[in-house]
Amino acid sequence: MPELPEVETVVRGLQALRLPGRRIQRVWLDCPSMVAPLAPAEFARRLQGRRITGVARRAKYIVISLSGGWTLLGHLRMTGQLAALASGAPRDRHQHLVIGLDRGLELRCRDTRKFGRWLVTDDPGAILSRLGPEPLSRDFSAAWLRGRLRHTARRLKPLLLDQAFLAGLGNIYVDEALWAARLGPMRRADSLTAAEAARLRLAIRRVLSQGIRHGGTTLGEGLGNFKLVSGRQGGHQRWLQVFHRAGRPCRRCGAVIQRLVVAQRGTHICPVCQNGNH
């Protein structure tokens, strides 16, 4: 599942291709729901002929700036992948959106479950402004987190998954951050001490930074699993402490990692390290 580190890895891959200046020549798609609410023809018309002026990331969104003040916003959701390929490269049936650039390069959005969303808009702020702060930015300060935690009774797991609270975490990195901070997923936010809030903030920043350093997490060999723009796999799966490690020993205390369901999500904890008031 692409979360902040995976999207950052994709965006860095795109940035290495030096896309700014390239012109969009052709747009092909076969899955209208992936560009909804725009009709496919309107989506293509808005892209056609524009030049790419920049590539960036905000939370889990890929933000591709275009000439004329337009922006292509991409969200990979569960199984989305973005590949840069020569225009002659063979297609496969999971490539649902192809953006053809000049000089024979294509951006191909591959998405086995078709949950990903792509939008061309002249007002990206309408979407991006609803997001909470970037966890790796200065906005995510100890004072800010402490202040916000104090005023909500929500449980840590659903709170950290809420993109309007903090933007970019998903199921993997929330579980990893809670383990690193030695906090239980069911802990009420307003029950955290200042020291625990500080620990949580550092843990979040650490697991995200590590995820980026390792090029994101690719779990298993499935068709929809995370890939870099180059098609390679990420490397952070070797560093996971709890996620998908149920039944195996905690690397900190040796207790058996458990899988439970919290906020309708598979949740992985060390029952000994994270035993705080459930």
Next chain:
DNA sequence: ATCGCAGCCTGTACGC
């Protein structure tokens, strides 16, 4: 204010 659930979708893992 906060939670729970359905829906979107299809590959995968499991049971028989």
Next chain:
DNA sequence: TGCGTACAGGCTGCGA
């Protein structure tokens, strides 16, 4: 071996 079924999960929208 092959079939059927449950499950996985980011996000939205709805109802409790």
